[in-house]
Amino acid sequence: MAMNFSYGDLSDIFCSCVSSDGYEVSNLISNEEHKRRKGFQAERFARVPVYVAIKFPLPIQLQKIVIKPWVGQQCAKLIKVLSSQKTLKSNNVLECLNEISFHTAKATVTKQSVISFVNPNYRDSYHLSSSSCEQEENEIIITLEGRFTNITAIKVGILQMLRGSVPSMQALEIWGCPSFKCNKKLSFEVVQKWKNLLKMKKAFSVPNSISCKSQSEELPEHSVMYAKNVLNTNDETNMDNGSIPKQFLDPLVCVMMKNPVLLPSGHTIDQRTLDKHIQAQAEWGRPPSDPFTGITFTENQKPVPNVQLKLRLDQHALDTLSSGKMPSNGGVILTNSSKPSTQIKRPSDCERHSNAKIRKLDSGESSRSTHKSVYGSLETTLLAAHQRNAQFRAIQLDNNNEKPNNIYCAKCNAFLSSTVAQYILPCEHKLCRTCCLKISTDSKPGTKHCPNCQASFVSNDVYRTFL
Structure with missing residues (x-):
């Protein structure tokens, strides 16, 4: 088996061009999963060829190189892999890129596919436990020729684009093990780092059953703190996720949606999430765009309300209130008439005359009729509330003299x-x-x-x- 050297604790990475904001080249080796999913994308003015290089702390024996040469609609066509068996002594990025010059392999794709360069002569000398994924559909496998037993750096070049013009790469994985020629002490330290990374990934895969005290004795301190922060955030923002269907959760922020919006890319997110994304893009002088693909909105390609999902969300909120459970987040705001009778305080003898309406709400027949009336007029109520909110914002803008x-x-x-x-x-x-x-x-x-x-x-x- 093998270990993945594409992590910040196991390698260094650099690029020949400027990266786009949020899509830095360091995402390819980040220990944070949400950054690894975003991948690398060059700045919009950058053009091919673009080279990405990974330098290892010790010589390695190469097993395979896995590349996903796309981000959104930007997809590479011609990929070239070069390697080096010499120690890179220069600190200059361009000089280091020039030192990695041994031609290893080349691949050409005709559609969006995963590329794997496999070394058939690989021999595992450390008996590592691997977490590599199985072969994906439409994966292109290219066999490497030669012995790759003392590799110090790998360089991947994007020479041509299949779609778009911005060089991009969603994932770069380099699998192997420390070379048998390198220092044994250094090899042992690198292997221990890899085992710690595997433990941290396993901890994230079962967040409900993790015990931070037992893991803190085995994991590095920064890994434990990061795991605690992630778990605490998930508990605070989504305490009731076990009772919320997955299709009701925003895929970007993982909280229950209130006003679902269908994007041109086919994804559905909450209106608040889309507003924050558009505001962030405007701060950088960019037009509103799809947060998943980066394509600018037009008259024909723009977000529209997901009415069917909104109705299902409202029905789920009403059913939750009827069963006596308040949702932890999301849902709609209803009047006190839709709450269970157990939450209404019983009036005293001296308050019966003044609180006759409350006693009426306690009856089951009135509660059921109120439930039906609220559900029947839900769309009308939401529309009226939206209009009142828009008028309030306009009045508030005039009163506070805010900038337009x-x-x-x-x-x-x-x-x-x-x-x-x-x-x-x-x-x-x-x-x-x-x-x-x-x-x-x-x-x-x-x-x-x-x-x-x-x-x-x-x-x-x-x-x-x-x-």
Whole structure:
């Protein structure tokens, strides 16, 4: 068997180009699973060829290299693997990349597939327990020729793209074991690190039965703290996950959804999660996009409410309230009439006349009728609440004198990215260049008016902005 050297405790990684935000090359060897799932993606202006290199702390005997050459819709076509058996002495990234020059293998894909470069001459001398996955569907297996018993670094090059133009890689796994020629003490330390990583992964696979005290004696301190943080977060945010169906949970934040939204990619997430993603993208000057694929929303490809799932969520919330269990998160907010009668305090003799309505709610027949009326008028109630919320936000914006939303044009409502020429008015609304010229030419000489708030201004008060 073999061990995976694509972890931060077992290797170092560097790249020949700049990485995109959130898709750094260090994700490929991260110990955190959510970062490994995101993978590596170069910056948008980067073009092939792009090289990713992994340097090992000791010479290794190579078993196989597993590559997933895609992220979202960006998929590589031509992959080249190079190796080195010499110790990399330079600290410069480009010099280290040039030192890894021995051609090992090359692969060409015609569709999105996993690529595996396998060494048939591999011999395990440490009897390691492996957690490698079984062969995946549409996996391309390429046999390596030669003896790979003293490898110090591996370089993977993306030379051509099959789809898209941004070099990307979702996963890079290098399996093997320490070489029999290297220092025995150093080999023992690396093997112990791998066993600790396996224990940590096993702990994450059964979070409900983990015992932090028993694991703290065997795992490194930083691994134990990370496990505690993850488990505590899961307990606080989703204490009632055992009674919540999986399809009701947001796949990104793992909490129960309130307003499910169907994305163009086919995934369903909560409206709050999508709003936070769009806000984060706007801070970097990017248009709203799909959080799973990164494709920009258009008129034909945009999020729509998942009505069927919303009805199932509301039915689940009503059933939960009827059974006497309050959901830990998510659901809808109902009036006290839908709560069980056991939660309503019984009135005293002197309060019977004033609390006659409460006694009426305690009867089973009234509770059932109230349940039906609430369920029948649920859509109407939610629509009215949404309209009242929108009016309240508009009034609150005027009262607090908050700054307007400056990421859209006040006239044509176009998204103002960093590549669009934009101008700011005295009222702090922004205009694109086309609308600004149109207002200056169409309006009469002298005072002009903001198309949004109708505030008057003159041409000398308009400034070009780059924010």
